[in-house]
Amino acid sequence: MIRCLSMKAWLLKSIGGLDRLHLGETDDPLPATGQVVLDIELAALNPADRYLAEGQYPAKPPLPHILGRDGIGIVSAVGPGADRFHIGQRLLILRGETGVTARGTFAQRVAVSIGSVAIPPANWSVEESAGAALVYMTAYQALTQWGDLEPSIVLITGASGGVGIATLQLARAMGHTVVALSRGADKRKILEKLGAAHTLDPNDPQWTAILKTTLAGRRVNLAIDNIGGPLLPRVIETLGDQGKISVVGRLAGPVPQFNTASMFFRRLKMGGVHVGAYKPPEAQEAWAQSLKLLDRTGARPLVDHVFAFDQLPAAFAHLAAGPMGKVLLEVNGRR
Secondary structure (H helix, E strand, C coil): CCCCEEEEEEEECCCCCHHHEEEEEEECCCCCCCEEEEEEEEEECCHHHHHHHHCCCCCCCCCCECCCCEEEEEEEEECCCCCCCCCCCEEEECCCCECCCECCCCECEEEEEHHHEECCCCCCCHHHHHCHHHHHHHHHHHHHCCCCCCCCEEEECCCCCHHHHHHHHHHHHCCCEEEEECCCHHHHHHHHHCCCCEEECCCCCCHHHHHHHHHCCCCEEEEEECCCCCHHHHHHHCEEEEEEEEECCCCCCCCCCCCHHHHCCCCCEEEECCHHHCCHHHHHHHHHHHHHHHHHHCCCCCEEEEEEHHHHHHHHHHHHHCCCCEEEEECCCCC
């Protein structure tokens, strides 16, 4: 059988790094039972895309693979059992197997299970919707996996990134007091405008002492750590009795050796965040609850930059440099 190569896509030929990506052509997706095909308008980048390309992610997709977990597009084909959606309808992608074990959104078209799509909020722009689902669902899991918390002090590392901003917005809507860590002075000013009660520079050797003085005897109840590396032991220092850490990312690499006794007497708890563990109904519920929280305050996603489709390597470089919000890829030339 001759395959029809008619779709442009960024193809990952082998595992080893983002330099293994190349822009080429591949076959158009066909919708299986319970799937729709989306003509992708905008896709969003996430650090997990790089982790998968480097072999640091447990998924082992067939190669060549197409990365990209987030995106928004127009339905162009409907498979059996998916007729509650229709051709021409705009849908965004929730966290599922898209871009992980199945082909992702760095392509002109993608087939997605109807359990992993949603109608975008009516009052959001296409750009705002394109990269929102994964970061808000991750933030929601990080904030809620310990059960209901009374209004608490929540510390967020990497607060200017996609998950960081989403966590700040949801935490504020839940009534928490947010301490945001970010290296950039301009970024810290924006985080304050978004609702952070306190902002600190994690590169300042005195930041934990400054925080202790600022909190006037109170301690952090929950830390959301997007960074890892040498910062994590210092985050542990800030926690109060029965404090908790939701571990989201490891952008700064491995955590150096630290004295685990620092966790004993305050009965600290640490738990990983993996939004991929959500089953489709759970993902839909997490998304719905995130939107309800955002409606309380009127908060909306923050987009840092939109790159042209042929500029994916530059987009990843921009992501690595530390954007203020989401980095998007314009796929089908909307503008």
